[in-house]
Amino acid sequence: MNDDLDHEPPVDLRSLDPTRDPARLGALLGAITADAMAARRARAERGGVLVELAGWSRPALAAAALVLAVALPTLWRARARAVPAPLPATDTMGIPRQLALILHTSRAPTVAELHDAVLGESAP
Amino acid sequence: MATDSGPAGSATSPPDPPDAQLIAATRAGSAAAFETLARRYYRLAFAVALAHTANRADAEDVCHDAFVRAAERLEECRKPDRFAPWLCTIVRNRARNVAAHRRVRRTSTLEHHTAASGDDPERDARIGELRSRLVAALATLSPVQREVVLLHDVDERTHDEIAAIVGTSSGMSRQHLFNARKKLRAALGPYDTREYFNE
Numbered sequence: 001m002n003d004d005l006d007h008e009p010p011v012d013l014r015s016l017d018p019t020r021d022p023a024r025l026g027a028l029l030g031a032i033t034a035d036a037m038a039a040r041r042a043r044a045e046r047g048g049v050l051v052e053l054a055g056w057s058r059p060a061l062a063a064a065a066l067v068l069a070v071a072l073p074t075l076w077r078a079r080a081r082a083v084p085a086p087l088p089a090t091d092t093m094g095i096p097r098q099l100a101l102i103l104h105t106s107r108a109p110t111v112a113e114l115h116d117a118v119l120g121e122s123a124p
Numbered sequence: 125m126a127t128d129s130g131p132a133g134s135a136t137s138p139p140d141p142p143d144a145q146l147i148a149a150t151r152a153g154s155a156a157a158f159e160t161l162a163r164r165y166y167r168l169a170f171a172v173a174l175a176h177t178a179n180r181a182d183a184e185d186v187c188h189d190a191f192v193r194a195a196e197r198l199e200e201c202r203k204p205d206r207f208a209p210w211l212c213t214i215v216r217n218r219a220r221n222v223a224a225h226r227r228v229r230r231t232s233t234l235e236h237h238t239a240a241s242g243d244d245p246e247r248d249a250r251i252g253e254l255r256s257r258l259v260a261a262l263a264t265l266s267p268v269q270r271e272v273v274l275l276h277d278v279d280e281r282t283h284d285e286i287a288a289i290v291g292t293s294s295g296m297s298r299q300h301l302f303n304a305r306k307k308l309r310a311a312l313g314p315y316d317t318r319e320y321f322n323e
Contacts, residue, residue, distance in 0.1 A: 008301070008302045008305040008306055009305070010277050010305060011258075011261075011273075011277070011305060011308045011309060011312065013258060013273070013274065013277045013278050014278070015251055015254050015255050016180070016255060016258055016259075016274070016278055017167065017278050018166060018170045018180075018183075018184070018187075019166065019167050025163075025166065028166070028184065028187075028188070029159055029162050029163055029166065030159075031188065032159075032162050032187070032188050032191045033155050033158055033159040033162060035188070035192045036155075036158055036191055036195030036196070037153075037158065039193075039195055039196040040150075040153075040196060040198070043196050
């Protein structure tokens with residue numbers, strides 16, 4: 001099969017060959033080389049700035065880490081103090097505090113105590 | 125025309141100095157080393173660029189940009205012995221971008237302008253016309269057929285080398301070449317592309 005494929009004669013494409021004009025090729029290669037080396041220099045300079053920044057960033061990051069390490073325990077303690085005590089269940093359910101106190105005692109309340117507990121706080 | 129013995133600088137006959145040496149020297153700042161490298165691969169890069177732009181002026185621009193980009197990123201070429209396929213990938217990507225942006229900008233006049241040398245205006249005009257016909261005939265091929273026929277018949281690459289550059293098998297490279305030549309001949313008709321070079 002490959003033998004058959006090789007039997008298609010070539011079309012002469014030499015006129016498309018860019019190396020046929022040595023003067024033009026030389027000019028093209030000269031321009032390419034000049035721009036290429038300039039691009040390499042520019043990249044190296046950019047790389048130099050980045051390296052410099054990286055050099056400064058390391059001590060800055062180390063200092064930030066130190067500050068954080070010192071501040072964290074203090075912040076943690078302050079946060080722990082700020083946490084409010086949990087509310088009693090009777091407060092959460094909206095039961096008047098006096099009534100709750102009566103419920104916790106073992107003796108039977110008087111009518112007046114009950115009246116005060118239920119209505120006393122809201123009475124005029 | 126092309127033979128399968130491959131050009132100087134192919135895998136069958138290692139170029140001197142080797143690519144790896146030129147790349148190392150370029151990395152160390154040698155402009156001469158890079159120019160040697162560019163001279164070695166300019167025709168290859170041009171063939172790939174022309175295959176995707178179908179325009180000589182655009183192909184030259186693509187080659188320029190691609191070589192500059194390759195130089196800029198030379199540290200990223202981790203296998204210097206695979207410089208040619210690496211370069212071709214850059215060329216192909218640049219050429220596709222240019223082709224995509226150029227759809228409305230047809231520059232047939234530039235074809236004639238770049239063909240002229242000024243020594244013999246009549247001959248320059250004939251070569252310009254010939255190039256235009258060839259480029260028009262190439263436009264009837266698929267991009268991979270153009271790449272294969274230009275790499276084989278202009279840059280004189282072997283099918284094994286073309287397979288590595290294009291990313292196909294040697295057998296498919298032969299198939300593409302066969303089909304490309306047939307289509308080119310059909311597109312050119314009775315026009316003899318050799319008549320101007322038998323002087």
